[in-house]
Amino acid sequence: MQTVTLIATAAMGLESVVANEVRDLGYEVQVDNGKVQFDAPISAIARCNLWLRSADRVKLVVGKFKATTFDELFEATKALPWEYYIAEDGQIPIIGKSVHSKLYSVPDCQKITKKAIVERLKLKYGMISKLPETGALYRVEVALLKDEVTLTIDTSGAGLHKRGYRIGQGEAPLKETLAASLVLLTNWHADEPFIDPFCGSGTIPIEAALIGQNIAPGFNREFASEEWTLVKQKHWEKAFEEAEDLAKYDQPLNIVGSDIDHKMVEIANQNAMEAGLGDLITWKQMQLKDLTIKEPNGYLIGNPPYGLRIGDQENAKLLAEELSSIWQENPSWSIYILTAFEKFEQGFGVKATKKRKLFNGYIRTDYYQYFGQKIKGESS
Incomplete structure (x- = not known):
């Protein structure tokens, strides 16, 4: 071979x-x-x-x-x-x-x-x-x-972050590859609740749904090497067949994406429909302070506004405080936040269980990870 x-x-x-x-x-x-x-x-x-x-x-x-x-x-x-x-x-x-x-x-x-x-x-x-x-x-x-x-x-052509489902986006969209990585860096499983309260155009919840149902992220696009004589048509056919066979389209998901901007919620819903995820993700227009959690043992993953501009720092600190309140009320949940706001831990009031340096484009960020104390014997 x-x-x-x-x-x-x-x-x-x-x-x-x-x-x-x-x-x-x-x-x-x-x-x-x-x-x-x-x-x-x-x-x-x-x-x-x-x-x-x-x-x-x-x-x-x-x-x-x-x-x-x-x-x-x-x-x-x-x-x-x-x-x-x-x-x-x-x-x-x-x-x-x-x-x-x-x-x-x-x-x-x-x-x-x-x-x-x-x-x-x-x-x-x-x-x-x-x-x-x-x-x-x-x-x-x-x-x-x-x-x-x-x-x-x-061999790829367009970058692999171009999944083919994003028909709309906000001012600072998160790359699909980074969004998927944020999910992969957690211990989330498809049968557990998942919330992104800063969903924007929906990238993190959509990537989570693709992961949850084991759908190949490149299933809906083309690649430069599909036209090559080196990579035979049989190779592509077999790869697509494998992707279809391994997909778990009947896997139920409890994924919620919310945002303060109703226009972004509409865009997120359109992007999810384009990804073929239909009604698998629940989209809501709401503020973080209005978020209520009912299920045990879930995951909150988000990419809130960074507060990089002068005057936005106070809002970034307020979001960190609100997230801390949510965690105090739901200590069985794990919270993962990607932000460039350097005083996030100070606003949250607790040092992260784990912190990872990442780059969102050219912006240096940290991925703050707070691990919840799961409630034993509870199914999510």
Whole structure:
């Protein structure tokens, strides 16, 4: 069986989450900053794109080598078997980055990489004129780190956070991959109550519902590698069949998303309908202080306003105080809050059981985790 080397890219702080997901698919991994690398059959390209909830992209590694001159970059790139991966009519845009390397000019590295690939493909395909580049997309990245060159092809196309269900959003939408990670970092199970009182466009509750019913997050979208000759149609068909077989569409869910803005609640409902979740999630327009919890042993997960602007700090502190009151009244619940408000623990009045540094886009945040004391013998 032909194997390939793949990289699942991860936002800073989420490498372990991505690694666990890849392991769950049956592949052994090496974890590094911002990525998880693993060897797997070609069929894994389809499975990983369909199933990975927390990864940003899945990249195919074509080669790694050291280069300190443009000649070395050109010759080593040309020596790689590009014809095995790229069809003769493939579109080959080149992106690049260079960190702490002698070859620091990214545009020059991109040009040389493109020239080397084109010359290799023309030679192998017996072409004299330039490549047509009218077929499938093969976006190549040349990445240099301390003179070590890694050449990859993006198998995903649009980033994996683009699930295909978001038809509306607010001013600061949470990426679907981050929202899924927030859920995966908890011990929540599908048979337990789940509330997001700052739901915005509904991303966290929707991702929780997809997790709860074990629905593959990529089930409703397309990927660049679906058009490749390398990944056979049978691989995709089998991956989609597996996703359909493993989905638990009859799993009941008790998920509530609420927001102070009725327009956002409407958008969240529309997004949930687009995701095929229908009436599985309950949407409410309400303020946090009006939240009442009746069930034991649930999870509250949210991404409240951060209070980054002067004048908003008081509101962020008030929300932290209200969340603390909710926890005091419902100590069997676990509360998980992602925020950039640095005085959150001070407002909450209790130091978090656990805290994890994450990034929401370019904003440094903390994921405050308060573990509830579950009531024994109670079913949720």
